[in-house]
Amino acid sequence: MKNSELVSKYMRDSRLPHIWCPGCGHGIIMHSIIRAIENLGLDKDKVTIVSGIGCSSRAPGYMDFNTLHTTHGRALAFATGIKLAKPDMKVIVISGDGDASAIGGNHLIHAARRNIGITTIVFNNNIYGMTGGQYSPTTPHGDFGTTAPYGNIDRPFDIANLAAAAGATYAARTTAFHATQMTNYIQKAIAHEGFSLVEAISVCPTYYGRKNKKGSAVAMMNFLKESFVDVKAAERMTPEQLQGKFLMGEFKHNTQLPEYSAEYQKIVDRLRKE
Amino acid sequence: MKNSELVSKYMRDSRLPHIWCPGCGHGIIMHSIIRAIENLGLDKDKVTIVSGIGCSSRAPGYMDFNTLHTTHGRALAFATGIKLAKPDMKVIVISGDGDASAIGGNHLIHAARRNIGITTIVFNNNIYGMTGGQYSPTTPHGDFGTTAPYGNIDRPFDIANLAAAAGATYAARTTAFHATQMTNYIQKAIAHEGFSLVEAISVCPTYYGRKNKKGSAVAMMNFLKESFVDVKAAERMTPEQLQGKFLMGEFKHNTQLPEYSAEYQKIVDRLRKE
Amino acid sequence: MSKRIVKLMQGNEACVAGALAAGMKFFAGYPITPSTEIAEGSAEKLPEVGGKFIQMEDEIAGIAAAIGGSIAGFKSMTATSGPGFSLKQENIGYAALAEIPLVIVNVMRGGPSTGLPTSPGQGDVMQAMWGTHGDHPVIAISPQSVTEMYYETVRAFNLAEKYRTPVILMPDEVVGHMRERIEIPNADELEIFDRLKPVEGEDYIPYGVREGDLVPRMAGFGEGYRYHITGLFHDDMGFPTNSTVKAGVKINRLMAKITDNLEDLISYDEYLMDDAEIMIVAYGSTARTAKNAINKLRAEGIKVGMLRPITIWPYPVEATLARAKQVNKVLVVEHNLGQLMLEVERVVKSEAELHFLGRADGDVFVPSDIVKKVKEVL
Amino acid sequence: MSKRIVKLMQGNEACVAGALAAGMKFFAGYPITPSTEIAEGSAEKLPEVGGKFIQMEDEIAGIAAAIGGSIAGFKSMTATSGPGFSLKQENIGYAALAEIPLVIVNVMRGGPSTGLPTSPGQGDVMQAMWGTHGDHPVIAISPQSVTEMYYETVRAFNLAEKYRTPVILMPDEVVGHMRERIEIPNADELEIFDRLKPVEGEDYIPYGVREGDLVPRMAGFGEGYRYHITGLFHDDMGFPTNSTVKAGVKINRLMAKITDNLEDLISYDEYLMDDAEIMIVAYGSTARTAKNAINKLRAEGIKVGMLRPITIWPYPVEATLARAKQVNKVLVVEHNLGQLMLEVERVVKSEAELHFLGRADGDVFVPSDIVKKVKEVL
Amino acid sequence: MGNQFELRLSGSGGQGLILAGIILAEAAINSGLNAIQTQSYGPEARGGASKAEVIISDAEIDFPKVQDLNLFLALTQDACDKYIKGINPNGIVVVDDSITLPADLKAGKIYSLPIISTATDKLGKGIVANIVAIGVLTELIDVLTREQVEGAVLARVPKGTIDLNRSALIEGYALVNN
Amino acid sequence: MGNQFELRLSGSGGQGLILAGIILAEAAINSGLNAIQTQSYGPEARGGASKAEVIISDAEIDFPKVQDLNLFLALTQDACDKYIKGINPNGIVVVDDSITLPADLKAGKIYSLPIISTATDKLGKGIVANIVAIGVLTELIDVLTREQVEGAVLARVPKGTIDLNRSALIEGYALVNN
Amino acid sequence: MSKSKEQLEIKINKNWCKGCGICIAFCPKKVLGFDDNGKVNMNDRENCIKCGQCELRCPDFAIFLGGIDNE
Amino acid sequence: MSKSKEQLEIKINKNWCKGCGICIAFCPKKVLGFDDNGKVNMNDRENCIKCGQCELRCPDFAIFLGGIDNE
Numbered sequence A, B: 001m002k003n004s005e006l007v008s009k010y011m012r013d014s015r016l017p018h019i020w021c022p023g024c025g026h027g028i029i030m031h032s033i034i035r036a037i038e039n040l041g042l043d044k045d046k047v048t049i050v051s052g053i054g055c056s057s058r059a060p061g062y063m064d065f066n067t068l069h070t071t072h073g074r075a076l077a078f079a080t081g082i083k084l085a086k087p088d089m090k091v092i093v094i095s096g097d098g099d100a101s102a103i104g105g106n107h108l109i110h111a112a113r114r115n116i117g118i119t120t121i122v123f124n125n126n127i128y129g130m131t132g133g134q135y136s137p138t139t140p141h142g143d144f145g146t147t148a149p150y151g152n153i154d155r156p157f158d159i160a161n162l163a164a165a166a167g168a169t170y171a172a173r174t175t176a177f178h179a180t181q182m183t184n185y186i187q188k189a190i191a192h193e194g195f196s197l198v199e200a201i202s203v204c205p206t207y208y209g210r211k212n213k214k215g216s217a218v219a220m221m222n223f224l225k226e227s228f229v230d231v232k233a234a235e236r237m238t239p240e241q242l243q244g245k246f247l248m249g250e251f252k253h254n255t256q257l258p259e260y261s262a263e264y265q266k267i268v269d270r271l272r273k274e
Numbered sequence C, D: 001m002s003k004r005i006v007k008l009m010q011g012n013e014a015c016v017a018g019a020l021a022a023g024m025k026f027f028a029g030y031p032i033t034p035s036t037e038i039a040e041g042s043a044e045k046l047p048e049v050g051g052k053f054i055q056m057e058d059e060i061a062g063i064a065a066a067i068g069g070s071i072a073g074f075k076s077m078t079a080t081s082g083p084g085f086s087l088k089q090e091n092i093g094y095a096a097l098a099e100i101p102l103v104i105v106n107v108m109r110g111g112p113s114t115g116l117p118t119s120p121g122q123g124d125v126m127q128a129m130w131g132t133h134g135d136h137p138v139i140a141i142s143p144q145s146v147t148e149m150y151y152e153t154v155r156a157f158n159l160a161e162k163y164r165t166p167v168i169l170m171p172d173e174v175v176g177h178m179r180e181r182i183e184i185p186n187a188d189e190l191e192i193f194d195r196l197k198p199v200e201g202e203d204y205i206p207y208g209v210r211e212g213d214l215v216p217r218m219a220g221f222g223e224g225y226r227y228h229i230t231g232l233f234h235d236d237m238g239f240p241t242n243s244t245v246k247a248g249v250k251i252n253r254l255m256a257k258i259t260d261n262l263e264d265l266i267s268y269d270e271y272l273m274d275d276a277e278i279m280i281v282a283y284g285s286t287a288r289t290a291k292n293a294i295n296k297l298r299a300e301g302i303k304v305g306m307l308r309p310i311t312i313w314p315y316p317v318e319a320t321l322a323r324a325k326q327v328n329k330v331l332v333v334e335h336n337l338g339q340l341m342l343e344v345e346r347v348v349k350s351e352a353e354l355h356f357l358g359r360a361d362g363d364v365f366v367p368s369d370i371v372k373k374v375k376e377v378l
Numbered sequence E, F: 001m002g003n004q005f006e007l008r009l010s011g012s013g014g015q016g017l018i019l020a021g022i023i024l025a026e027a028a029i030n031s032g033l034n035a036i037q038t039q040s041y042g043p044e045a046r047g048g049a050s051k052a053e054v055i056i057s058d059a060e061i062d063f064p065k066v067q068d069l070n071l072f073l074a075l076t077q078d079a080c081d082k083y084i085k086g087i088n089p090n091g092i093v094v095v096d097d098s099i100t101l102p103a104d105l106k107a108g109k110i111y112s113l114p115i116i117s118t119a120t121d122k123l124g125k126g127i128v129a130n131i132v133a134i135g136v137l138t139e140l141i142d143v144l145t146r147e148q149v150e151g152a153v154l155a156r157v158p159k160g161t162i163d164l165n166r167s168a169l170i171e172g173y174a175l176v177n178n
Numbered sequence G, H: 001m002s003k004s005k006e007q008l009e010i011k012i013n014k015n016w017c018k019g020c021g022i023c024i025a026f027c028p029k030k031v032l033g034f035d036d037n038g039k040v041n042m043n044d045r046e047n048c049i050k051c052g053q054c055e056l057r058c059p060d061f062a063i064f065l066g067g068i069d070n071e
C-alpha cells in the first residue's frame, strides 16, 4: 500500500501534524505500528490502542482505531480490562519508558506474568519527555537529566528482558533507525497470542539530546545506527567489539503457554454449560 | 547464644505470643532473622526493620529494633527513604508475597534496579493470609483461593529471579523447613552491600493449606522438605527427577556493583567540599 | 410472578446479588477487609453468567481494569475499603471526566491509614465527594441494611449507566458484614437501565449530547465506532483540547448532570418527622441505631424524628432545609468526627440549632448514646 | 544584619529556597507539571547542604520515601500536582496517624484527571482536607506570591515539625510558575522550629505527650531509641491496639492538635475590610486578581474589601464570621466551581448574603470579571 | 417492636462461632422469624477473642447489635472475660466447663458444660465444638426447633461431614437435657 | 498603583520567549523596579503557540497577568493570531516581518521587523531570535536601559555564547534605530 | 492495489514537515535538501532511486512515495 | 557466653506454644508429644539429643535449648 493511503487509512490525518518536536523518534515508531497493522490485515474495529501519559502516549489520539488515553502508568491495567472483556480484540499498548517502567512498572510485570494477549510497544527515549527532561528508569548511568544535575546514579532497566523475566512470551528490542526491523517485530508481537513487548528505542532531541549533548536528531539517529547490534551478531563479537554497544533483537518467543483471556473464557464456557 | 537469650535480646518478648496461627511458617522465618542478626553481631540501634501490611508484615512489631509498619506494598519505598537518609543503617524489609510482589511489585523492581542497600525478606506463603486466602502472584497455577474458586489461571512469579532480573545483586530462595540454610542466606543478604533479597517460602495452614487440601502445618512442612531442591543439586538431576520440584539456593551474588546510598553520598561529599 | 426467595444474606453478598441483577458483567479489584466478600462473590458468580472477574495487582489496577471493562461495553464494578479507596482516587476522576459508567463500592472501616481494619466507621463520606483532584460530578449512596444493599447496588448501576459517571456505594462495615433477612425480588420486579448506544445511521459524536438525551451515547470499543477517550479535557469528538471555551462547556455539562437532576438522584427516608421537634440526621447503620433510639425517646414522649439520606451525594438539601425550618434542633449522628454534619450545617444555616454526635474509635454507638445526647440537647 | 538579596524568582524556586532555609534535608518525589521545578531545584541544591534527593518510581513511592527520610530524622518534603496528589492520599493519612512531620506541596493545575495539565486551577482545595480516608488532622496553606511561597514554605516546615503532622502547601499554578521580585531574608531573620527530641535520661514513650509539650517527642531511627511506628491505631508505646478506649484517646489527641491551636495555625490577611460592606473571600493568585478589582471598585466608591485565608485548613472561621456580621454580602471567588465557598457558607450561615464566582476551564479570572460580579450582586 | 431474643457467641478465632451465629440466624429465618447476625473480630485469623451476635425477633430489627443480652455463650476464658458484660440479670449464660465465671456474675441461669471436650473426646473432632454449642443453644432458645436448626446446620457444612455434625448436635441437645 | 507597563511576548514553543520575558523582568528588577513574569503554553515542547507576559511597575503588582497590553511581540503568525487581542489602541506592536497583521488592527505604533532572518542570516543562529527581539524591545521600553538588559542577558545565557548574544542585542537595537 | 516502485514518486507534505533533516541525512542518493522555510525539498528528482528510506524514517509522515496520479 | 550443648536442656514455654506439632513431628528422637491442653510436652528427656531441631522450627519461640540455670 502506498504510504499516503496507509496514512489516510490508519491515521486521523486531520489531526496531523502531531505535537511531537522536529526529529522526535516517536513518529517513526508510530509509523511502524500502522505498517505492521496493515501487513497483518487487521480489522480496524477490532483493534484497540491504549496509552498512558507522556509524549509517546499521545500517539493513539492520531490513530484511527478504538483509542484510549488513560492515566500515567496505567495503560496496561485499563488494557487488561478490555482484553479480558473482549478476548477477540487486538489490544496494543503504547507507552513511554517512564510510563511503562517507572510509574507503570508493576502493571507491566503483572501483565507479562499473566501472559495476557496484549502487545506493548515501549517508546523508549531514555527520559521523561513530556515533563521536560527528568531522568527515567532507562536513563543510562552517568547521564544527565534535569533531576540528575550531577549525573544519574541509578542503573537502567533492560525493559525487554525485565518483561521476559516477568513472564512475557514475546520480547524484542529495536530502534527508530532500524524501522524495517521494527515493523517486523511489531508485526510478530501483534500476531503473538500471549503477552508481547517491543522495546522501541526512540530519540528525544529536545531534552535527552540537549541535556546530554547528543547533537541533532540526525546525530542521534546515527548513534542508534552505530551502537545497536543484533543479539545474534553479538554472539560472534569480541568483548572489545561489544564495548559501548547495546543489544537489539528478539529475546524471547514462546508460543506454548496459554493466553490469559482465552483461559478465562474456558472457565466461562465450562460453567455456562453446566 | 542460647535461644532464650536470643529471644530476650532481640524480641519484644512481652508482646509474645504473636498473632500468627498455630503452625504458621512466618514465626520460623522471623526466628531465622534474629539468629542471622545475632551471628552478624549488629548493633540493634543501627538496624531498621520495615514492613508493609499482611500477616508477615506484623513481624517487626515483635522485634526490638527501629521498626516501621507501613502501608500495604510500600515498605521498600519507605525503607529507601531511610537508607538514603542514613546510609550506615542496616535496613531490612519484611514483606509478604502479596505485599512484595502484588501491590508492592514496582517498588521491588525499582529498589533492585537501584541496588540500594536494603535486604528484603519475602515471607512467601503463596496466598494473601491476612485477608483470608485470596490467590497471590505466587499462588501456583491451578491452585485455589477464595478469589480463584475455579482454580488459578495466573502464572506465578519467581520472586527471587524477578528481583535478580531487575537488578538485585543478591538473590536467594529457601524454605521454612530449611531453617539453618535460611539463617545462612539471610545473614549473607544482610552482610551484602547492595540490594539483596531472600525469598523465604512459608506455610499458611489456615488459608492456603485448607483451600488446597495440603493438610496440617506438619504436612506442609514435609512438603517443603521434599519438594525443594538446591539449584546446584538440580543441575545433576534428570528432568524426571525434577518433576514437581522447586528450586532453592542462591541465584545471584554480585559484589561488584556500587551501592546506591553510598553513591549518592559521594555526590554530597564532592559538592560539600567544593 | 414467582415467589421471592427469602434468606439470610450478608450485606456484601447482597451487593454481589444486586450487581448481578443489575447486569454486572465485569469485576476487577484487589482484596481488602471488609470488602473482600464482594470480590469473592463476584469471582464465583460472574463466569456463570458469562461475565469476567479479575484480581488485579493493586487497587489502582483494579479500578483501571474495571473502567476498561466498561469501555469494552460491560457493566463493571470494583470494591474496596479506605486504603484502597484512597488509591483509586486518581482513576475515579478519570472515569468522571471521560464519562465511563462504573460502580465503586467502599465498605467503610475505621481510618485513617490502616487504622482499625476490622472495625466499622463512616469516615470516608467526605472523601467520596472530594477524594480526587479537581471539580467533578459525584454520586454516592449509603445503604443501611442488607436489603438496601441489594436495591441500592441495582440503583447504583442504573445511575452509573444512565448518567455515564462513576457511582460510589458507601456501606459501612456493619452493613457490609452483617447478615439479615432479605426477600430477593424477581428479575421482572426490577427496573434495569442499560446504557444508550449510538443511533445507527447517524454520525457518532462521542461526547455530543443528542437532543432529548441526558448524556452522550456510549459505543463500546469493538462495536464499529472508532473513537478516542482521554482524561484530558476534550471536545465533542473526544480529542484533547486546550480551548477554554470547550473546557468550560465540558465541565459545566458534567456538573449539570448532577445539579439538573437532583430529583432523580436524591433518595432519602424520613421517620416520624411529621410532628418532630428534633430531627436526627443519620445514614447507614448509624441510622438504624438512631431509629431504635427514636423509638425509645418517643416512648418517653419526646418528639424526635429522623431524616436519613440514602443518596449522600448529592446531599438532600431541600428536604433537609424544609425539615430544619420545622424543627428546633437538628442532631447529626455519624460514625466519624463530623463530616456530613458540615454539609448539614451549611444547609441548615440558622434555621435550627445544630448538634453533633460522633466517634471514630472503632466502636459503634448504641441507642442509649443517642438517647442520652438527645436529652442533653433538648 | 547583612543586606537582603533582591532578585527575580519563580514561585517553585522560592519554595525550594524556603525549604532549604527551613532546614529541609530530604526530598523524594516524582515529576509532574507544574510542580517539577521544585524537584529539580531540590535535586540541585540538596547535596550542597548535605541533604538527599531521590526521584522515586511514582508519587506513592515519593511520599513514602519522604516519610522514611523524616523518620530517619531529616526534615522532608515531596511535591506534586493533582494526579500525583491523588496518588499520595493513602500515605498522607499514614503520616497524619503516625505523626510524621512532612511538607507536601501540591501546585494546583486544571483537573479533574489529567485535565488541563498546563493550566492553573484551585480545584484541589477540598481534597487537601478530605482526600484520604478517615478522620485526620489537616493543615493546608495557600500562598499568593513568590515571596509568600518562600515564607509559607518555611512556615509549613515549622508547623510540620511542631505539630508532627503533614502540612500541605497548595499554591496554584500561577503562583508556582510566575516569577517576581523577592527579597530573600537573611538566615537570622527567620524563626526555624526543629522537632523536639526525647529527653535524655527519661524513659521514652514514643506516643506519650510530656507535660507541657504539644505533641509526643520524636526520636529519629538510629538515635538509640528503638521503637515501633505503625499506621494501625496504636497505644502510647506505638504498638497496635484494638482498644476502643486507646483508639479514642489517640484520634481525639490528633484532632485536638488542630482545634486547640487555631490561633497558632490560622493565618489570613484583610484588605480594606474596616468599612467594607461587601467582603470578597479569595486566596492564592485569585486573591491578587480580587485585590486589583477591589481597587477599581473602591475608585468608584464601592465599599468592598477582602478576607484572604493564607491557612486554608483549618479555615479562619472566627475572622470570617466576625466580618460576615459586619458586611451585607460575601462574595467567594475561586478558581474552581465552589469549594472553600462551601466552608464559607457553613460559617457565614445567614449573617450575610453569599455569592460565588468560579470557573474551572483553565483560564484565570481577570479583575474586570470580579468587578462585574460585585456590581451584579450589589 | 415485638419480642426480641439477643444472643452473643464468643470464643477464639477459628472456633467457628461466626458460623454458629449464621446457622442460628438461618434457622430463625427459616422458621419465619426475623434475624440478624453481626460479628466482631481482631487481626488474628486463629486465636484472639471473637464474637458473633444474633438477634431473633418476630418484628423488624433496627439496631443490629445486642443491647439486652438474653443469652451468652463462651468457649474460651479470654472471650468470656471480654464479652460477658451486658448479660441480662435474667439471661442465660452457657460456658465451656473449662471457664471460670466472674464471682459476681448475675444471670438467670448458668450452664457450665463440657462442650469442647464433648467435641474432642466424644466426637473426636475439636472442630465441631461450635455445632455441639448450637445443639445446646437449640434447647435453650424457645423459638428455635431442632428441625429448623438441623436443617440450617446441614445446609452449611461440607457434604462429607453431615453425620459428624448431626452427632454433634445430638450431643449438644444431650448436654442440656442431662 | 503607580506606572505600569505590560508586555506580551509570543511565538512558538522553543523560540525562547519565556526566557526573553525572564530577562526583561530581571532587567527591570535590577533597575530597582518591580516586575512580574508569567507564561502560558500548550502540551508541545516545540511548536505550538506560547506566550510570556511581563509587567513592569514602580509599585506593587497585584494581578499578575496583562490587563492593558502596552506592547505585543509575535514571532510567528499562529502566536500573533492567538495572542494579539487586547492590545491598547496606543500600544506598540512588534512582529517578525514574516507575519501578516490583522487588517483592522488598532495600535499606537507597529513595527514589522526582520527579527528571525536577522538571527538566522546575519548571525547564523536562529536560536538567538529571542535575544534580537530583546534588543528591539529595549529600545522601545522607556524604563529599561541597554546596560541593565545586557547584564540580564549575559547572566542567563551559557558562557560560550556571550559574544553571539551581545551581537544579537546590538542587531536588535539597530533594527529599531534604522 | 499498491503500485510498482517505478510508478511512484516522492511526495512531500510541507505542512507536516518539521524540518528535522532525518530524511535528508539518510537519503542514499543525497537528493533531498532544505527549502528556505527549513522544510524538506526534493532537489534532484532524477536521481531518486525510490528506495523509500526517507518515508521509512520521517517522524512526521511528511515525505513518501506517492502515486503518479498526483494525488 | 553460649554454653556447651551438654549443659543445655530443652525448655518449653507453654504460654507461647500453640500446639502446631511441628517440633513433635521433626524431633529425630521422637521424645516430644502433646499434653492435655494440646501443647507440647517433653515426654522423654533422657533421650533428647539436644540437636535443637525443635527450637529451629518452632514458629512460636516456645521450645528451646535453655540454660541449666533453670532460668
Ligand SMILES: Cc1ncc(C[n+]2csc(CCOP(=O)(O)OP(=O)(O)O)c2C)c(N)n1
Pocket: A053, A054, A055, A056, A057, A071, A072, A095, A096, A097, A098, A099, A100, A123, A125, A127, A128, A129, A130, A131, A136, D030, D031, D032, D033, D059, D083, D084, D087, D114
Ligand atoms: C500521576 C502522574 N504523575 C506524573 C505525571 C506527569 N508526567 C506526565 S508524562 C510523564 C513522564 C513521561 O515520560 P515517558 O513515559 O518516558 O514518555 P515521554 O514523554 O518520554 O514519551 C510524567 C512524569 C502525570 N501526568 N501523572
Ligand SMILES: Cc1ncc(C[n+]2csc(CCOP(=O)(O)OP(=O)(O)O)c2C)c(N)n1
Pocket: B053, B054, B055, B056, B057, B071, B072, B095, B096, B097, B098, B099, B100, B123, B125, B127, B128, B129, B130, B131, B136, C030, C031, C032, C033, C059, C083, C084, C087, C114
Ligand atoms: C492498600 C491496601 N490494599 C489492600 C489491603 C488489604 N490487605 C492487607 S494484607 C493483604 C495481603 C497480604 O498478603 P501477603 O502480603 O502475602 O501477606 P500474608 O498475610 O500472606 O503474610 C491485603 C490484600 C490493605 N491493607 N491495604
Ligand code: SF4
Pocket: A019, A020, A021, A023, A024, A025, A026, A055, A056, A125, A129, A130, A203, A204, A205, A206, A207, A208, F045, F046
Ligand atoms: S520532548 Fe522529546 S519525546 Fe517529547 S515530543 Fe519532543 S522530542 Fe519527542
Ligand code: SF4
Pocket: B019, B020, B021, B023, B024, B025, B026, B055, B056, B125, B129, B130, B203, B204, B205, B206, B207, B208, E045, E046
Ligand atoms: S492466616 Fe496464614 S499466614 Fe496468616 S497467620 Fe495464619 S497461617 Fe500465618
Ligand code: SF4
Pocket: G010, G026, G027, G028, G029, G030, G031, G032, G047, G048, G049, G050, G051, G052, G053, G054, G055
Ligand atoms: S526514496 Fe530514497 S533516494 Fe528517493 S528521496 Fe527518498 S531516500 Fe532519497
Ligand code: SF4
Pocket: A023, G016, G017, G018, G019, G020, G021, G022, G023, G024, G039, G040, G057, G058, G059, G060, G061, G062, G063
Ligand atoms: S524527515 Fe520528515 S519532517 Fe524531517 S525533514 Fe524530512 S520530511 Fe521533514
Ligand code: SF4
Pocket: H010, H026, H027, H028, H029, H030, H031, H032, H047, H048, H049, H050, H051, H052, H053, H054, H055
Ligand atoms: S533437641 Fe532434638 S531431640 Fe531434643 S527434643 Fe528437640 S528435636 Fe527432639
Ligand code: SF4
Pocket: B023, H016, H017, H018, H019, H020, H021, H022, H023, H024, H039, H040, H057, H058, H059, H060, H061, H062, H063
Ligand atoms: S513447634 Fe512450638 S508451637 Fe508448635 S507444638 Fe512445638 S513448641 Fe508448640
Ligand SMILES: [Mg+2]
Pocket: A054, A096, A097, A098, A123, A124, A125, A126, A127, A128, A129, A136
Ligand atoms: Mg520517555
Ligand SMILES: [Mg+2]
Pocket: B054, B096, B097, B098, B123, B124, B125, B126, B127, B128, B129, B136
Ligand atoms: Mg502471603
